[in-house]
Amino acid sequence: MSALVASLAILFGLSFFGRVQAENVEFFAVIDGKQANNCVGTGSPATGTGTFILDTATGTVTYDINIRTDLLMGRETFAHVHGPGAPCVEGPVLYDVPLGGHKQGTGQVNAEGQADMLNGLHYMNVHTAAVGPGEIRGQILRKVTTPKVPMLSTPTAFALALGLVALGSIVLLRRKAALGSGESP
Numbered sequence: 001m002s003a004l005v006a007s008l009a010i011l012f013g014l015s016f017f018g019r020v021q022a023e024n025v026e027f028f029a030v031i032d033g034k035q036a037n038n039c040v041g042t043g044s045p046a047t048g049t050g051t052f053i054l055d056t057a058t059g060t061v062t063y064d065i066n067i068r069t070d071l072l073m074g075r076e077t078f079a080h081v082h083g084p085g086a087p088c089v090e091g092p093v094l095y096d097v098p099l100g101g102h103k104q105g106t107g108q109v110n111a112e113g114q115a116d117m118l119n120g121l122h123y124m125n126v127h128t129a130a131v132g133p134g135e136i137r138g139q140i141l142r143k144v145t146t147p148k149v150p151m152l153s154t155p156t157a158f159a160l161a162l163g164l165v166a167l168g169s170i171v172l173l174r175r176k177a178a179l180g181s182g183e184s185p
């Protein structure tokens with residue numbers, strides 16, 4: 001019986017571990033003209049920001065990008081995520097991103113693409129009629145996250161607090177009883 005319980009506990013632990021391993025990694029990009037043209041800049045007043053979430057189990061990248069397309073110097077022609085490409089260095093196209101000020105969708109990267117992305121070697125690139133190779137660009141960098149502190153759920157915390165109060169009361173009652181018996185002649 002206890003062996004069965006132990007097996008179940010191990011199985012539960014493994015499934016939990018497996019779930020933790022397939023994590024979503026968050027990235028952020030600040031997009032501007034300064035990073036484009038090998039960091040020589042393009043003089044574009046347009047800017048943007050983007051969030052990218054990489055599912056390490058599937059290699060799917062879910063993005064949400066906002067760009068001031070109204071400030072672009074020319075009509076937007078293509079939008080891609082490129083990589084591998086370090087900051088100020090150009091790289092090949094990895095996946096298409098729709099045109100427009102609000103870009104939402106998913107891209108797919110292979111194991112190598114995932115490793116490059118985690119190493120900060122992917123970048124968002126907006127091509128325009130004014131600057132063909134890319135008017136604005138933004139390096140896609142991993143979000144700095146603070147380690148999560150394990151939090152007690154409210155019922156658990158309540159039960160724990162109730163237990164401590166009960167324990168304290170028992171200790172106090174025992175002390176009182178002990179003192180009472182000591183005082184009596």
Ligand SMILES: [Cu+2]
Nearest residue numbers: 079080093125
């Ligand atoms: Cu491109």
